Amino acid sequence: VQSEAATTLEEVMDLRAFFGQSRVLIVAGKGGVGKTTVTAALAHLASSAGLSVLVIELEGREGLNVAFGQEGPLDYAESVLRAAGAAPEDAEDDSAVPAGSVRARTITPDDALLEYLADHGLGRVSKRLMATGIVDLVAGAIPGIRDILVLGKVKQIERNRLADVVLVDAPATGHTLTFLSSASGLLDAARGGPIRSQAADVVDLLADPARCQVVLVTLPEEMPVNEVVDAAFALEDRVGVALGPIIVNGCFPSFAAGETSGAQAGAQAGLALSADVVRALDDARRFRLVRQRLQEEQLARLAQQLPLDQLRIPYLFAPTIGPAEIDELCDALAAGIHELRHPAEAAS
């Protein structure tokens, strides 16, 4: 029984190869698909392979801390979600490598602008600039400046190699496209100035698959699949950013007993079940089958419309995602990554 992600050297090597493809992974998807959960799982998984991880949260959501069993909001200053070398609490075996650290921080446009102004020798007036509402004005004057300031900060972190893996929990799609196309939009609009060179650097970052990839998260449901297909094509066409595998959250694991009625199963186990127990078992079984069939249709449609690898992670009955749930998602991600890297093995 494998109880923890990345316990064997082979798994570690798979994970290092996966996360070594590009330093920045932008995790994007529609609201409600579990983007923050997936970000937390990816962070945990990369650190299990001994890599240092920095998670950048752009909208100040709190789910990330909860997933790591911590409380309180993230800040512009880094906080440590998992210390380097920390063993998982319920580890049965020693991991092949000591865990890398997981740190997290937020980057908001206002913070990024203050820092940018300070970096350009304008720290003294920056407070007054903010107070006069000038940021709104500049934002009106420069399309997407908020996004470029944030992405500029991400680029700086990537350049300075502040972590092996930088995970960006992106704004919900719709906004993701605007967010990532801001830099090329500005290059079209602005004729000069330091912001323009900032935008050029961001365009370089996004265009280089060795530096940056987008991982799209979706659910195996009709609307989320439509949206992720649209988003994937738009991101490739309009931003030119490389796309990693699609992460499909909330997939029901196989349900071997799905075609066995409660009465049959009871008889097989040598138990006489009362009628209401049989009915409840069958109701829950049929509900699961209906949902599962809908999922399979959507997964097939996704594969057909989007020629990208899929990493499927399981539906969890628990509505709150804590460390135990993250472990389970990591196991599934690790298995999926292994399969992607060794397709022959999986096929045999």
Next chain:
Amino acid sequence: VTSSSAPTAMDDVVGERSIVVCCGSGGVGKTTIAAALALEAARRGRDACVVTIDPARRLANALGLDELTNRPTPIDGEWPGRLHALMLDPKATFDDLVARYADSGEQAERIRHNRIYRNLTSTLSGTQEYMAAEKLYELTEEGDFDVVVVDTPPTRNALDFLDAPGRLTRFLENRVFQALMKPTRVGLRFMGVAAHALLRTISRVAGADIVSDAVSFFQAFEGMEEGFRTRAARVRELLRQPDTAFVLVASPRPDSVGEAVHFADKLGETGMSVSALVVNRVQPRFADDSLLERLPPSARERPDGSARRAPANEEGPSAPAGALEDLVANLRGYTAASDREEQAYSDLVAKVAPAPVYKVPLLGTDVHDLSGLAAVCDLLFGAGERPDRAPSAADAPAGGR
């Protein structure tokens, strides 16, 4: 309890109110609920219009159309009232607004060609929200509808919708630029100096052309601020009038419920209140507690009742093998999930009291046609379904499962 008893809060919303604002975070099914409320109003003989901001064609398709535009489109169907739908185009709505308040076609044209204006709907936060509110105002004042149902943009802070009219006005009335454009007026000279210092700063960071664009933007808008301000004030009043109903939509998850409670509190602080809450996509419950106790013990069962994989307990008391174990685990998993949803739901009922909370169960399929929308209506207004309210002292104890 029968449906023929006293009207519920939701009956009041669709039967009596003239404006219904649906709020909630993204991914909770707000668009569907908004459309269902408008449909129900039409089924009750009213003239209803639903304003959606969901750019996906799903709602259009559900209403039997290829696409929706920025103008109300009639939806045909077997109901005594009328149903219209439109999809908000913030840019076109803003253009209409500019055309309305510009002194001349020439001024409107100049504004439409300004680079800052062209980007405003995507760059100035709150503009989309304001345009939704503006569209609501336009439909209420000029449209021939008994009720307008608006589906708000999925902002993290749903209150942005209420604050949006003020944000745009504040932007247009930016004193720095006002002063810059009137540098000769006595008394504003200090502002003029300060403004120039700030503009120099912006030029250094962003390039001088940005500044000239900004100046021409505000020059183009000159004389229209008053019209915009008056209009924004009326939009704000409209949202605050007693005839406006707020319906909050949430998922049965703690984070979503937390946001709904936060919004209800904030709304209360500004003297408004939530008419009704809808908890959408609630999982069915297949077994009550006494039945669960009689289930054969499952080796997979964990202390918290979830169905997570765990080492098989070989010595367990007569653990059934194979299929039965899977079926029991499946039932327990759904029941545990249902318990947690029920807990989130009860928390919501208690925290937003006395506002009623409605449940819409998870449907077998996604809503993608009129009959799907009608099914949601039936669930919201259906036979015997009554909303839960927080129990008063005289009531039976709350279901503290």
